[in-house]
Amino acid sequence: MLIFRLVVGLLLFAGILCFALYIGTRQPVWRHRGIVIIKWTVIAALGFFAVLILERLALML
Template sequence: MLVFRLVFGLLLFASLLCFAMYIGTRDVRWRQRGIVVLKWSLIAALGFFGVLILERLALML
């Protein structure tokens, strides 16, 4: 669990840094990188919550 939280937190932090670089430089590449990292962090979050839900269902059955 700690590893998943760490990966999710680092992905969000990396996305925040990319958006900060976009604001600072106005370079479109940083915004695109930030969006890609944000997409992957959302996918990681969905996977994390999916695993939690499956664990709860397994315990209930």
């Protein structure tokens, strides 16, 4: 759990850093990279929470 939080935190930080570089340089490649990083971070987090919910449901049955 701690490792997952660390990875998600670092990915969010990397996405924000990409957006900061986009603001500083005005190169669209940094905005695109930031969007891709944030998108896959959110997808991974949703998958992780889905697994946690399914584990809880399995314990209830």
